[in-house]
Amino acid sequence: MTEQPYILLAAYLLLTLMGGVLRAVWGPTRADRMQTAQLFGTGGAGVLILLGLAFEDTALFDIALVLALLSAVVVITFTRNVWSSGSGDDPS
Amino acid sequence: MSISAVLSYLLIGFGLVFFTAGTVGLLRFPDVFSRLHALTKADNLGLGLVVFGAILRQSELTVMLKLVLIWLLVLIASATTCYLVAESARRNPDVKESRNDAA
Amino acid sequence: MLLDGLSFDLLLSIALIALATAALRARDLFKSIVIFMLFGLLVAIAWVRVHAPDLALAEAAIGSGITGALFLGALNRIERKRKGAASGRLENPVNGSTSGAWAVLLTLVLTGLLAMAVLSGWSYSGGLADEALSRIDESGVVNPVTAVILNFRAYDTLLEIGVLLLAVLGVYAVCEGQTMRDLRRRDRSKVLETFVHLLSPMVVLTAGYLVWVGYKEPGGAFQAGALLGGAGVVLLLSGRELPLHTARTVVRIILGGGFLVFLLAGLLVMKDRAFLEYPRASAKHIILIIELACTVSIGAILTVLFSGCANLLAAPSEEEGP
Numbered sequence: 252m253t254e255q256p257y258i259l260l261a262a263y264l265l266l267t268l269m270g271g272v273l274r275a276v277w278g279p280t281r282a283d284r285m286q287t288a289q290l291f292g293t294g295g296a297g298v299l300i301l302l303g304l305a306f307e308d309t310a311l312f313d314i315a316l317v318l319a320l321l322s323a324v325v326v327i328t329f330t331r332n333v334w335s336s337g338s339g340d341d342p343s
Numbered sequence: 344m345s346i347s348a349v350l351s352y353l354l355i356g357f358g359l360v361f362f363t364a365g366t367v368g369l370l371r372f373p374d375v376f377s378r379l380h381a382l383t384k385a386d387n388l389g390l391g392l393v394v395f396g397a398i399l400r401q402s403e404l405t406v407m408l409k410l411v412l413i414w415l416l417v418l419i420a421s422a423t424t425c426y427l428v429a430e431s432a433r434r435n436p437d438v439k440e441s442r443n444d445a446a
Numbered sequence: 447m448l449l450d451g452l453s454f455d456l457l458l459s460i461a462l463i464a465l466a467t468a469a470l471r472a473r474d475l476f477k478s479i480v481i482f483m484l485f486g487l488l489v490a491i492a493w494v495r496v497h498a499p500d501l502a503l504a505e506a507a508i509g510s511g512i513t514g515a516l517f518l519g520a521l522n523r524i525e526r527k528r529k530g531a532a533s534g535r536l537e538n539p540v541n542g543s544t545s546g547a548w549a550v551l552l553t554l555v556l557t558g559l560l561a562m563a564v565l566s567g568w569s570y571s572g573g574l575a576d577e578a579l580s581r582i583d584e585s586g587v588v589n590p591v592t593a594v595i596l597n598f599r600a601y602d603t604l605l606e607i608g609v610l611l612l613a614v615l616g617v618y619a620v621c622e623g624q625t626m627r628d629l630r631r632r633d634r635s636k637v638l639e640t641f642v643h644l645l646s647p648m649v650v651l652t653a654g655y656l657v658w659v660g661y662k663e664p665g666g667a668f669q670a671g672a673l674l675g676g677a678g679v680v681l682l683l684s685g686r687e688l689p690l691h692t693a694r695t696v697v698r699i700i701l702g703g704g705f706l707v708f709l710l711a712g713l714l715v716m717k718d719r720a721f722l723e724y725p726r727a728s729a730k731h732i733i734l735i736i737e738l739a740c741t742v743s744i745g746a747i748l749t750v751l752f753s754g755c756a757n758l759l760a761a762p763s764e765e766e767g768p
Binding site for chain 2: 257322331
């Protein structure tokens with residue numbers, strides 16, 4: 252298994268994602284928290300692609316593909332089911 | 344190191360810069376809408392550069408196409424979710440929009 | 447350079463613990479749910495790091511798609527019921543409770559024991575892995591995970607599909623007779639519908655690809671089914687009226703089909719063999735057929751599970767006969 256500097260790049264991306272978690276923790280609205288979920292979808296795909304490059308394992312690209320396809324599901328559920336029009340929710 | 348490797352690192356490095364910009368925007372911008380903007384635009388570009396860098400190291404065409412497909416799907420999903428979240432946030436009475444009335 | 451891998455793994459481990467703690471400690475239940483979903487994604491990456499890409503695929507498909515949707519749907523349902531009765535914010539039941547404190551203590555103790563075991567030089571003796579790997583040719587597939595799940599330990603998988611079927615029957619039992627929540631005019635969106643138009647074929651294609659590639663790469667029925675389930679959720683939320691009620695035969699066939707095909711395959715080979723012992727020559731084809739049936743079933747089951755908890759199931763209408 253050849254490891255290359257890609258894994259360091261992946262570690263950095265992971266660090267960036269963890270930075271995004273702060274938004275999930277701070278809020279203040281629910282949309283803000285959901286945005287971190289969206290970030291993890293895109294960034295997670297990025298991490299998986301970088302890991303795939305690091306270990307020369309193209310199966311990891313398949314996982315990134317699945318993530319890319321499904322990253323929208325949760326956010327759509329949020330906008331249509333939880334935060335639908337006029338639900339006047341408590342913003343936190 | 345081969346030329347493709349160097350180019351790959353370079354592109355991915357730039358991609359990570361954009362990812363960083365996206366996250367910093369997510370953390371520092373004042374309201375939901377501008378954060379949304381930072382997130383979707385910067386991260387899409389970031390992922391695009393990462394994908395481009397990854398393609399340079401691949402030998403099979405199918406894998407390269409798969410990578411491009413991942414990026415396209417993320418673009419479509421981001422655009423849709425960005426619109427939907429912004430629309431929902433607009434209609435929600437509790438969301439405050441910070442205005443920069445420079446005009 | 448070992449250091450590279452170590453830095454990533456260390457960061458990942460810290461992140462996992464931090465997210466898990468944050469999810470348990472968050473006061474607001476919604477916040478808790480979102481952080482838990484983020485945790486799920488990192489778990490998928492963790493699976494990759496311990497050389498289990500099939501599990502990572504499953505975790506990514508199920509965690510980022512269905513689980514999140516189910517949690518949010520359930521939260522929505524609870525909030526609707528509570529509207530007016532209590533304040534809008536739902537309290538996280540774990541935060542600050544004594545049982546929560548005991549759970550944390552237990553977790554720390556277990557982690558300590560595990561760390562002791564790993565660090566004491568105990569090495570994995572391999573279990574049945576070597577024997578299974580040596581007999582892979584008999585299974586009909588090349589991917590060892592698929593071989594174990596769909597052939598050597600097919601009984602397990604059959605029962606798992608059975609459990610899913612039972613779960614969906616439970617949902618029907620509880621939700622029977624509720625009216626479809628009409629998608630409000632304002633919730634219809636051209637953007638969403640276009641997205642669904644673009645996405646659905648891609649999802650079906652990818653699901654088929656995952657089942658096919660499970661022969662020699664990570665893939666398989668559960669992952670593909672979870673993908674279909676996620677797509678089903680989005681279809682429902684975009685206002686599509688899917689036939690979900692058991693009054694229609696096609697629904698019954700789709701939901702039960704996976705389990706039925708699996709069972710039949712197991713029984714039909716019993717002429718001169720044991721239950722579920724596929725003949726070596728046709729094992730590959732039998733597995734493929736089973737997987738395809740299960741994929742469709744799992745996708746439908748997950749969609750129904752979501753529709754139930756999100757309160758979207760319709761009552762049977764008059765013209766729909768059995």
